[in-house]
Amino acid sequence: MQLKNVKLIYLREMRDQLRDRRTLFLIAVLPLLLYPLLGTSFFQLTQFLQKVEARVLVVGTRQLRSADWLPPLIRDNRFDLQLFDQPDWHDKIELYSPRDFPDLADDLRKGKSLPIAGAAPQASADEAAFDAAAKQLLDAGKVEAVLVFPNGFEDRLRDVRQALVQRKAAGATAFPEPIILYNSADDKSQVTQLRVDQILRRWRNEVTAENLTASNVPVEATTPFELRPRDMAQMQQRQAAVWSKVLPFFVFIWALTGAFYPAVDLCAGEKERGTLETLLTSPALRREIVWGKLLTVMTFSVVTALLNLGSLGMTGKFVIDNLSKSGAFGATEAMTMPPLTSLLWLAVALVPISALFSALCLACAAFARSTKEGQYYLMPIMLVTMPLMMLPMSPGVELNLGNSFIPVTGMVLLLRSVIEGQFALVLKFVWPVLGVTLICCLLAIRWAEEQFNRESVLFRESERLEIGRWLVHLVRDRQATPSFAQAALCVAIILITQFFVSLSAGMTGEFDFAFLAKAILVSQLACVFAPSILMTIMLTREPAKTLLLERTPRWSHLWLMAVLALALHPVVVAGANQITKIYPVPEATEQIAESIGSALDGAPHWLAALALMALLPALCEELAFRGFVLSGFRHVGHKWWAIALSAVAFGLVHTFLHQKISATMMGMIIGYVAVQTESIWPCVLLHTIHNSLQLSIHKLAQTAELNPSSPVGVLFGGESPLLYRTPSVLICAAVAAAILWRLHGVRYSRTVEEQLEEARQRQDSPLLGA
Template sequence: MSRQDQSSDDLRAESGKPRLSAIVLIYVREMRDQLRDRRTLFTIALLPIMLYPLVGTLLLQIAQFSQKHTTTICLVGSENIQGGPPLLKGDAFSEEYTDGSNNLTVVLRRADDVDEGETLQEATVQWVQDGSFDCVLMFPPSFVAPASEQGQTKRSVEVLYNVSSDESQIAMSRVTTILGKWRSAWVGQSLEASGIDMAMLEPFQWKDVDLSPERTREAAFWSKMLPFIMLVWAMTGAFYPAIDLVAGEKERGTLETLLCSPALRSEIVWGKLGAVASFSMLTAILNAGSMLVTSYFVVQRIGVGGAAIGAPPLVPMLWLFVALIPLSCLFSALALAVAAMARSSKEGQYYLMPLMMVTLPLVLLPMLPGMNLSAGTSLIPVTGMFLLVRALVEGQYSESMLHFPLVFGVTVGCLWLAVTWAKRQFENEAVLFGGQEQWEFGAWVKHLWRDRQPVATTAQAYACGAIILVALFFGRLAATAVPDDLAGITKMILNSQLGLILTPALLMSVMLTTSIRSSLRVRWPHWFSLPMAVALGVTLHPLYLALGRWIEYTYPVSAEALQAMRPFLDQVETAPWYSIVFLMAFIPAVCEELAFRGFIFAGLVRQGGRLRAMVVTALMFGISHGFLQQSIAASCMGVLIGWVALRTGSVLPCILLHFTSNALSVSMSRLTNSRLPGIDLFITTTQDGAVYQPLWFLMSIGLAITCVMYFATLRSPVEESNAGGCSVETGPPNTNSQQSAG
């Protein structure tokens, strides 16, 4: 390296910017250490190369066994078979009913061919249970009927089998198929004897015509299976190297040496991230390649439901490898961030398993029937990329390119958040080296009471949010039906809002903090922020309704859900207005804001966690709502309310903003029917319900921006410190003091 390059790197290091040379050096170090580990080489390279051929060989043997396995059937009461076409030919079923299959053995027994002192029913049950026969077919004496009564007698046959035995179930399936063909032949013979044409039973036939191209049919199997395999192995390939590169280095004592080196923390993160992502992609590619080659030959031998299986198209496979890069980086960043909290490799595995359980549904979601690439699914992390790759493999290029920008934007955004989280984890000494002592329940309880602070800790805030969400989940499961009267609505809202949302926050505030007002952020802000919060709620409501309609268009509500909610919505429209506003606007605004923007926000905003407090409380606030469409809209509104809480330092403006938005939402249809003077200038009625006039919609956006600018001029309150300092200073900035300070 030249002196000029060295001086340039030194300047970048002094400015806090990561240096590429340092990142490459750390990357090479981590890759070299991992490649020296035999377990890593075995897991990444040898295991996929050896595993899939062995599994394929086993599948071929199992398929060969299932095809050549001879089914043994005991037929009891053959002497009772009279009339109709012959079922038996000698001691076997007629070939016209078995399609010439020779792996079916029939043993004929008479009804009296049992041991002394044993009934026929007991004997047949014993034959099936001990495996003497796969199933028993019984023709009782009642199967025989006089010729004069054949048209009136209903014959019955018993098929005895063991549902816990696969061989017995296969035998039962074969026997019922044979009996079905025999019955059809018997019906045809009877109709022919009566002079009736058999075609009358089948007045028409249909023919299935598959219009999909042959190449699409051949690639259909790989389009669903291959992306799933690659994503699962990408997660697995990222988790275990991340544990070794962080928690493993803590155990070996080499992480401290690396942190004391001249390398920046961001350089360490990028170097380790590159190493983990490399192993993640390598694991996915080797496993997918080995599985692809093995399964191609295995499927050609045994087939999959009779479908045509061919090799996947080459160009979409290249797109799959390209899509693997950001997803592997995403999984690697998440794994690094979580592994940083572990003190040992064993503890790291405990942390990463819940992370895998959270991300795995995003991979399994595209496997559901009817899940296709759309604007709505493109916004789901990981799922959108999975569906995009599947569409490319199936040759749907126009559909893929249409949704590519959304999928790319969501993936890049999630990747940025994951990398940022990982960098912050490595910059926090308490995360890397904290909590070395053994945990004891009694000491922990004493610590909670003895070391109480004016506001909740970060862990207590997360615990409160988790308790609320879990309580709401089980509360909704306990609800038997949607209430259709005012009393039922009142009971439902009070139980959920007061009992499941506000009560946990109040109890934790009383028991775990020294100041209820500070922990709930019940402070008097600058007086002008209160009417401005109401104004922001009014002017922002048209945009909020438009957002809700777009969400419903992107994620349509099912007809069943609308039908179930119809009595509730009708009651909202007909009940007294003040009751609905109190129940659906005032109560939720007070309870939810005290819990989410009060207790939880106060705990999360500590130690500079402003963005964390806004985003996490918004997500919890959105998840607390029942429907997906409502949750998305509430999360977006929650970010804005959290920002207002951050600027004002109080929960009171948040309550007013929340109340105003809810009150307008439940009053829209009533306002259109109120015939108030000038109401037509703001609201009109369409086939979709009450909507705002276009002119007022545009004006409200400008007024809402003005309100937001006012809150932006407020001086943010002093953040809560570790000791729980709660001094607040809000209001417009003091120009004179700023000039004198300058």
């Protein structure tokens, strides 16, 4: 790859993009105008809300006027000013009485005859008439809430007061309860109900204080102590905590958006304009073209994120400062801009994140037939990346070794720690985060290069989908093996089927071996085996070739798989222990594992447990993932891409996180065996022995506990079994590596795409002319 060609392509694409008014508007103009317009709209909306008044109908206030000892609730047709937490609301709540609604006055006056809580129900007809009248007012928007003091409210207050003065219990069984009627479907009515509720609670506290004073009981007796929490964080730390949650999310979102639209224009747009063919016929290699376009998309991604960051910061500071000065929301301290070092770290983190997003967008845009189709791919990319960016905002999610291995999430958590000043934590996990981000960038760039190296992708013509003709095409024009899309569809069907089956299969009885057997049979046969076999029969012309049943396996391969399974067991157990250290096993998962172990102990025969837990999953999962799915994924053009994708799919169908990670790693090995041996049976044998060892070791460990000095006890018992010590694990790993290396020399059949990819690599190799 020549940097001179990359530079020329980069300058060409930058010049073309800067001439595009739509790109300039999205990248430069929109960020500078969007946030000031949002801030202006927010202030206008705030002023509008300040002018809105709430209307409350009060029924039964005459009962409060004869009791002189009651603190004032209503003065001058308003709630008393002393009852408001925010005095501004005193003039915004207007009170009405039943006589203000002449057409409903008679029905509304019946509200004061409603029975108090605990009393015998009275006049159900009056209650129905009152409810209908109140609902009519609420639905019409004439009032936002109705406050009712029911029948006997004043008498009940007097009884409670006298009982307290005389030091005896009140006669009634319940305290008086005012009723607030409101419309939960109306936001304004909900807010009004909350305000009235706060007012009544404060008024109730004053009534309680009056009663205590009348009975010579100090008011302090109701609150013998106060809680005084003290926030030891400094103002700068509190503000940094706020910025650390907001800035990385917005910056990464705009980095993704800034990369997507230029990528669509540089790939799908050039297909429509007919300029892509001219670029491909130039002396530049495909890789150089990809890198030139990638640098262009990265430039726009970084610039978009930085412009949005600056505009958001300035507008946010202006808005928050004005709200703080006005005392809105109880703000007591003005928000300041984040430290300059935090902004510099954000700019540094933008480079790898922009590279990752740019490569993903470039690959999707190259796959699209047109700009219209390319724009549809934004939603799937957002659905994948948004949860990764929002996960760090969840309570309790912090930077640790396990989270640092999650793409995008680890980078967001790292930036949070940097902005909050936790540099010791940053230095501890910076290398895992950077390593994972770099690997993801390289894989994404490699994927983009793969898209540009495939003529069938670059020169696909636009087409209209007709369901009937498409279904006929699937059956009539079947290929020997499934396509990549059909393999991906099979994985999706398996996952969706498993999801709904797991939701519908609740535990209705004891978790015993019979229940476990039913659950596994349904999961394997209905969710995994049936979709893959049906799609193989319906969508392929050569089912035996698709499922790797065409060739009889060699006996040497079968013996090697048996030895490989035995050698891999200590390595897998050691890896599982390391995974447990990184991602601790939840207590609920441990309980489920114990329940499964207890159910297996109740099996009628141990061979039945092995057939259920080892043989059946091995047969069904291998036919599905090393058969149909791997055969379809091999059309990507490289066997390692197919092996990796099928391994990830194999890991996703497992239930728990630790199972997913272990199954993905094991899926890489089994997928490699499937490609090299071209037979499903070595894979089934390896999978069966591997599962059987997992179950048999449990039995052997129980035997070892009974006799620790026996050979079985030395190998499998105690806190440090001999089989799982570091020297044993290293020896077994070496044996497994030697077996896999021996399979490397086996010749296997390449697909057409793999042959084309190998030919292209030989053509691009600098050794070709030697």
